Amino acid sequence: MDYEKIAKQNRKKGVLDQGASSMVRVSYGRGDIQKLIPHREPFLLIDRIDAIDLEQGGIIGSRRVAPEDPVFQGHFPGYPILPGVLQIEMIGQLAICFHDFHKRHSTKIENGTRDLGVRALKIYHTIFQHEVLPGDEVEVVAKLLEEDEYKFKGIGQVINGGRVCTIAIAEFYIV
Numbered sequence: 358m359d360y361e362k363i364a365k366q367n368r369k370k371g372v373l374d375q376g377a378s379s380m381v382r383v384s385y386g387r388g389d390i391q392k393l394i395p396h397r398e399p400f401l402l403i404d405r406i407d408a409i410d411l412e413q414g415g416i417i418g419s420r421r422v423a424p425e426d427p428v429f430q431g432h433f434p435g436y437p438i439l440p441g442v443l444q445i446e447m448i449g450q451l452a453i454c455f456h457d458f459h460k461r462h463s464t465k466i467e468n469g470t471r472d473l474g475v476r477a478l479k480i481y482h483t484i485f486q487h488e489v490l491p492g493d494e495v496e497v498v499a500k501l502l503e504e505d506e507y508k509f510k511g512i513g514q515v516i517n518g519g520r521v522c523t524i525a526i527a528e529f530y531i532v
Contacts, residue, residue: 358502360481360526363512367524368484372415372500372512379412381464392470393454402447403497406454409464414501416455420447424491439489444523448513449477452499452529456509459501474532478508480525487522489515495522507531 373380385406391397408417422439429437453475458464489495499513508530515523 358510363502364482364484364524364526367512367514368486368521371498371516371521372514373410373413373417373498375408375417377410377413380408380410382408383464385466389466390450390454392466393457393472394450394475395472396450400446401450402443403450403454406451407496409455409458411459411462411464414455414459416451416458416499418451418454418497418499420495420497422489422491422493422495426491429491437491439491439493441483441485441523444485444489444515445480445483445525445527447495447497447515448499448523448525449527449529451497452501452511452513452527455499455501455511456529456531475529476532477527478530479528481510481527483523483525485523487517487520489517489522493517502526 390403403418404420406418432440456475496516499511502510502512508528510528512526514521
């Protein structure tokens with residue numbers, strides 16, 4: 358698979374058709390997300406899951422970038438920008454959430470749902486096009502590209518005001 362080509366094709370448009378009839382709107386908050394992934398404060402980087410589309414193989418979430426986040430003290434003084442590595446982490450956390458819904462063939466979070474043990478393995482390609490600033494409310498999108506019984510690959514985006522800021526293609530393994 359030509360990851361660079363896939364990333365470049367999605368530089369200006371979302372990887373999911375958000376108007377698709379298969380898109381299921383949900384409202385899952387941080388407490389729900391913690392049932393799906395092991396991340397906790399201060400490293401839980403997704404605030405909400407807003408939509409899931411099992412047919413398209415994707416998920417939409419969001420995060421408000423807190424201006425008081427201590428990372429902005431050093432990245433960069435006088436001109437704070439959310440580090441790209443944290444944007445990739447946001448995409449990865451959302452992709453892991455989608456993996457759970459995909460494996461269960463459900464858009465519900467049931468009582469007893471727990472982290473399935475998925476970890477990042479490799480970043481294939483990333484493009485940083487626009488900065489994310491303190492106070493921004495960003496949409497995070499992740500979509501499954503391919504999978505087997507041990508790992509899966511996905512593409513994700515951080516979108517701010519309709520503009521694609523970051524695109525990443527990564528691989529995850531199932532523990």
